[in-house]
Amino acid sequence: MxxxxxxxxxxxxxxxxxxxxxxxxxxxxxxxxxxxxxxxxxxxxxxxxxxxxxxxxxxxxxxxHAPDLDYPDTGDVVADLRTQIHAAVDLLGNPPFGPLYRALIGEAQHDPRLAADLNKRFVTPQTEKTVARLRTARERGELSPAFDLDLAMAVLSGPLYFRLLITQEPLTHAYVDRLLRALFDGMGA
Amino acid sequence: MxxxxxxxxxxxxxxxxxxxxxxxxxxxxxxxxxxxxxxxxxxxxxxxxxxxxxxxxxxxxxxxHAPDLDYPDTGDVVADLRTQIHAAVDLLGNPPFGPLYRALIGEAQHDPRLAADLNKRFVTPQTEKTVARLRTARERGELSPAFDLDLAMAVLSGPLYFRLLITQEPLTHAYVDRLLRALFDGMGA
Amino acid sequence: MxxxxxxxxxxxxxxxxxxxxxxxxxxxxxxxxxxxxxxxxxxxxxxxxxxxxxxxxxxxxxxxHAPDLDYPDTGDVVADLRTQIHAAVDLLGNPPFGPLYRALIGEAQHDPRLAADLNKRFVTPQTEKTVARLRTARERGELSPAFDLDLAMAVLSGPLYFRLLITQEPLTHAYVDRLLRALFDGMGA
Amino acid sequence: MxxxxxxxxxxxxxxxxxxxxxxxxxxxxxxxxxxxxxxxxxxxxxxxxxxxxxxxxxxxxxxxHAPDLDYPDTGDVVADLRTQIHAAVDLLGNPPFGPLYRALIGEAQHDPRLAADLNKRFVTPQTEKTVARLRTARERGELSPAFDLDLAMAVLSGPLYFRLLITQEPLTHAYVDRLLRALFDGMGA
DNA sequence: GATTAATCGAGACGGTACGTCTTGTCTTCGG
DNA sequence: CCGAAGACAAGACGTACCGTCTCGATTAATC
The missing domain is CATH 1.10.10.60 (Homeodomain-like)
Structure with a gap:
């Protein structure tokens, strides 16, 4: 350019x-x-x-505010996810990034081009990093071969975005930990 | 005149x-x-x-479009959730409700009063119905006493809203079923 | 109550x-x-x-503010006019009557019904009283038989209204006296 | 485009x-x-x-409608005034200038800025031209040294504005002539 | 006294215009 | 020749009054 x-x-x-x-x-x-x-x-x-x-x-x-959300790889997938999602949540949940990011997602609901850009330039890269880290773990045998990578990603992200956009409850590390536990240890149904 | x-x-x-x-x-x-x-x-x-x-x-x-999203109670909590969330997804994912609902959530990102109204009049009532149905099941012993009702709710809703608002992938019954399976059968980690 | x-x-x-x-x-x-x-x-x-x-x-x-602008008749037409026009000028030139009267004349410029009412209920009665007093004087021989009553009236009123509505200079007794002198003694042309 | x-x-x-x-x-x-x-x-x-x-x-x-109301100077002040005021009366008393001018004066009664503008840009220049023509005549000896220029101006304008704004009688050349006669020949009191 | 009929306050209603704001395009002009 | 400055058409914003219209509640005149 x-x-x-x-x-x-x-x-x-x-x-x-x-x-x-x-x-x-x-x-x-x-x-x-x-x-x-x-x-x-x-x-x-x-x-x-x-x-x-x-x-x-x-x-x-x-x-x-070029977000540095690259994944560590310490060998322990749960710990690594935890580290990284804590960082993500600190970014998205606080000023100045948080409120503007929320507003952009809001705007994207009436502006398809912006929605596409937002996905392409921020959301997709982040989700792909997470999925990649999970895939590595699955390949190493840390996770079962049937582990649904995309779904896991969605189960981790979805509730956070729901809090951010809908209920506007704070995004806490504790909440991230609850999600991780549910994901890897099950709900105890 | x-x-x-x-x-x-x-x-x-x-x-x-x-x-x-x-x-x-x-x-x-x-x-x-x-x-x-x-x-x-x-x-x-x-x-x-x-x-x-x-x-x-x-x-x-x-x-x-007063949504009729009341829960059935057939005694089988998973089947009942499935029925009801399929209905919810049909409502939220299609015109005329869907696009306008998305737009309202978008608007709510810059309008706190609207955000509060949206929560109070639509989101909270729906989540409470779901939580109530899950609670009934837990009291009957269908679910373990440690089952985290709110978290389960979030795991079901979050990914759907994520699709609706962020990735704009379609909300299908099949996706709901994947979520339910993950929630009640575990991810197979 | x-x-x-x-x-x-x-x-x-x-x-x-x-x-x-x-x-x-x-x-x-x-x-x-x-x-x-x-x-x-x-x-x-x-x-x-x-x-x-x-x-x-x-x-x-x-x-x-029912204006009491009736004419005295002391036998001296100039003195009587002077008395009465001083009173008129005190009324029209000062609050509360003055500003509202000005505003009404303003409004009357776009409202023919109001213009007609204003004339009928205030202006015409006043001018007629003046003309009547002058006519009495003419009949008594104080004024020449050729004295133009209406014109005299206009020469007295016109400049006062001009000040009131156009130049917005104050309506003083002194100015009234200058007008009366010009009218009865001539301009000295 | x-x-x-x-x-x-x-x-x-x-x-x-x-x-x-x-x-x-x-x-x-x-x-x-x-x-x-x-x-x-x-x-x-x-x-x-x-x-x-x-x-x-x-x-x-x-x-x-840039009014061209400049004064001629033929040497005969009465004739010159007559010429010019006839022109002024033709302008002010007829469409399109007349009705809009009346409306503007009306509006000026509640809008001091407009009143000031109206004076500055139209009324004052016109009156000054008249006064200037009269002054020339006085300097030439056509009028007595005691002749009150401003008052003469007011005696000529006032009754015309009175007709325009208050009684709404037509502004005729004949009426102008009556005024001029009264001014220069006296009322015959 | 009871019964009308009129009058009242309150204010909803369809309108029109206000004066301000922002959008995205287009011009002008100075460096 | 580019870019700041901002003119421009378009049109929505939210407010203010207009003059008409319901709506019950009061009040006064009639029976």
Missing amino acids: TVSPRGSARTEAIMRTALELGRETGYAKLSMEAVAARAGAGKHTLYRRWPSKGALLLDSLLHL | TVSPRGSARTEAIMRTALELGRETGYAKLSMEAVAARAGAGKHTLYRRWPSKGALLLDSLLHL | TVSPRGSARTEAIMRTALELGRETGYAKLSMEAVAARAGAGKHTLYRRWPSKGALLLDSLLHL | TVSPRGSARTEAIMRTALELGRETGYAKLSMEAVAARAGAGKHTLYRRWPSKGALLLDSLLHL
Whole structure:
């Protein structure tokens, strides 16, 4: 990608401003107009780079809070999952990432392009890392050959997103641990 | 001269119009203005009843598609959950309820009052019914005394909402069955 | 509990409230709605009596500040005119009558019915009194038989209204005296 | 795609539309909304230029009917005044200027900023021209050194405005002539 | 005194316009 | 020649009044 250094500097400044405003006023009150004004940029300059405020914010979030959610591999899959999901939950459940991420998912419900982007650039990579770590464990025999990797992923993520988006209860480490126990030790039915 | 119906007649007519427009144009393009115009109502009449288009749509959805998601009790808890969650998934995963419900959850991400309403009037009642049915089963000894009711609820709901809101994969009966099997038979870890 | 007065008592109370509000907020911010609310009256009760806020205010002004602008007849026409026009100018040039009267004339520019009422109930009676006093003087020989009564009237009133409505300079006794001198002694052309 | 004219072209088009609508529907029924719609302009574009419909109409009237009321100087002050006031009366007493001018004066009664503008941009310049012509005559000795210029001005204008705004009798040349005669020949008191 | 009939308050209702805001496109002009 | 600055059309926002209309509750006049 051949962007002039001046261009990318401009781009970064705008993204920084977007996050700043997002943090201050919340996503709902954020407008391309306001970001342009605050950043001292023309609106055209924003629209040239991002098609919507959702795209701008997604980009800003990923560039400036580039989440480092890579999996450790200590040999103990449960411990590794625990480590990593605790980190994920700390990221998603707290400012500044959390509220903006929630807002982006909200926006994505009426904007299919944003939904696709969000999936492609954040959700899918994360889920794939988790599935990959589980697969490694299954290959090593830590998990039964019939272990349903995708379903396990969903059982871990789903309840967290449900809390984040629906009930808005806090995402705690304790809750993650309950989920892991249920997943690997069973519900005791 | 045409007399405007008062009170609840007016209210219902507006809600019907709101859903109609919601179905036609989608939530994003819906405006209080348009609903008022189509319903032949003054804007004030809408704002007198609902503080936002989110509130209007939530109300419309619940009044006019009053979901009948009561649990059967055949004595077999797994079969009963299956019956009921299949029904829930048919409702949430298809028009007209599905898309509008998704949109409302989206809107709720920037509107705390709507989020609270959504929980109070739809989500919480549904989860409580599920938890109640599970509790009955536990009291009868169908489930172990240590069975974590809330967690089970979350394991069933979470992945469905994750599909609905994040990955937008279809909500199938088969997927529900996979979840139920995982919950009651374990993951085979 | 609260007793609603009927008939003319109600009417007077509303008029009093109208003037009160007019004084406080100015004519522009006055609304039938506000008068009704402040007076603890239904809007219907106002519209039953007056077709517009202009009509209400005109009525209120004339009933509650019933101007006593009758002419003295001391035998000296100039002195009598002077007395009376000084009084008129004190009324029109000062609160509460002045500002509301100005506003009514303003409103009358887009409301022909109000214009007609204003003329019939206030302006014409006043001019006729002046003309009558002048006619008496002419009949007594104080003025020449060719003296143009209507024109004299206009020369006295016109400049005062011009100040009131256009330049908004104060209406002073001194200015009235200058006008009277010009009228009776000539401009010295 | 149609390109919207910018700047002064847009401004003129809007003013033309405003007068057009003013003529058709009258000032009272005129709305910023309607002007914007008819002109194919956004409402913001109107509000960017004028703070109120009064300001818009005043501007429109002065730009598009720029009254040419300059005084001739034939050496005969009475004849010159007569010529010029006849012209003024033709302008003020007839459409399209007359009714809109009346409406503006009406509006100015509740809008001090409009009142100030009206004075500054129309009334004062006209009166000053008249006073200047009279002053020239006084300096030449056509009028007595004691001749009260401002008062003469008021005696000529006042009755005309009185007719325009209060009694709504027509502004005729004959009436102007009566006024001039009274002013220069006296009332014959 | 009981029964009408009118009058009242309260405020819902369909409308219209307000003045503000944001969106995404298009122009202008300075560096 | 690019980019800031912002003009522009479009149209929704939420508010304010308009004048009409129900709705019961009071009140006064008639029986």
